[in-house]
Amino acid sequence: MRAVTSDDIAVLANPSAGRGRRRALLPAVLAALRESGRGVRVLEASSGEEAEKACRRAVGEGVAALVAVGGDGTVHQGLQAVAEQPVGFGVVPAGTGNDFAACTGVPPEPVAAATAISDALREGRHVALDLARAVGTDGEVRWFGAVLAAGFDAIVNERANRMRWPRGPRRYDVAILLEMARVRPRIYGLELDGADRSFEGTLVAVGNCASYGGGMRIVPDADPADGLLDVIVAAPLGRAALARLKPRLRRGTHVTDPRVTTYRARQVRLHADGIIGYADGERIGPLPLEVTCVPGAVRLLR
The missing domain is CATH 3.40.50.10330 (Probable inorganic polyphosphate/atp-NAD kinase; domain 1)
Incomplete structure (x- = not known):
């Protein structure tokens, strides 16, 4: 340093x-x-x-x-x-x-x-807060402060980034509709502090902070000062079930759904074929990713 x-x-x-x-x-x-x-x-x-x-x-x-x-x-x-x-x-x-x-x-x-x-x-x-450190197979390190999306929302982001029309926020609305029509579960390899938690599902996110997408509380109990990452996964969801679950993200009440499971861990290893991870809304790169919570990694002035 x-x-x-x-x-x-x-x-x-x-x-x-x-x-x-x-x-x-x-x-x-x-x-x-x-x-x-x-x-x-x-x-x-x-x-x-x-x-x-x-x-x-x-x-x-x-x-x-x-x-x-x-x-x-x-x-x-x-x-x-x-x-x-x-x-x-x-x-x-x-x-x-x-x-x-x-x-x-x-x-x-x-x-x-x-x-x-x-x-x-x-x-x-200053206030010392945690950050998440993500490393892909190429060894490149990417830091994020809020949430890594690696499920349906990441797929929507990737689709929207490929689209040239329409411009602005409507592009994401169209991408959601297009991906909703073809939503399907994926097989995820998930390891939390060395324990195997692999699953088949539709949603997965790793959070240092509680929300993404402008206030969607995907991991509502996440605390950027506890030295841990919050992980959420959802079982296979069809179009109707996913549409019903999405509005609950604003309030964070989706975590009470029996198809949703939450974990906490210091280190997360995540893999699925054909998924590009997005963190803080930015393209990180393809899975697999290894994500580690680094306590006190940023000196926040507030």
Whole structure:
């Protein structure tokens, strides 16, 4: 790990977060961050890959803090740079889905969140929270803060990413309809802390935080400070059963369904043929994946 050598705050801002509606907030957010008494610089990036590289470069240069202004995708990019590093991480929720921020006690209003980051830096405090570390067969490490989806929702995400029409959120609605028509159970190899929990089912998710998709509480009891991952699996579900279960995700009451099983573990090994995992809404890569909870891996400023 590289020691912090700079007083600067590096800011990763996604101009399209919240479908662009919050772009005008950035000057006020930057002004609130400057109240910390530190210099503030916005990182330049035109793609997700460039954003991650810019974040890693800033952390390598020894910034005092990295701040992600956007939704869970922007947070995800920032986490790749700050995980297990001695640098503060701030989140200003400005996306359509802000699950990591909501789960970790970040103020929901962007300027208030930026003010809280400034206060934390000025007072020299942070909260150490867990992150999940995912490793695929290629050995690449990907960190996530919220939830890894590897069942029906991951299949929908993969379908939506392949589609060129329609644009915007309707693309996901169409992808859900298309995949719902062909939903089928999969055989999953699942190992939890060395114990075999393999199953046939439709849904599976691994959570460091409780929700994904903008408030769907897929693992409602997940706690990013307990050193454990929450795992949920669902038995084979047909179209009608899946449609009935989906609305209950907002309240987290789906876990009382007898077809749903929940676990907790420090390490999860997950495999199924033809599944691409998505974490924090971002494409991680094909299963198999090994996911490990790393306690205190991020220094959250709030």
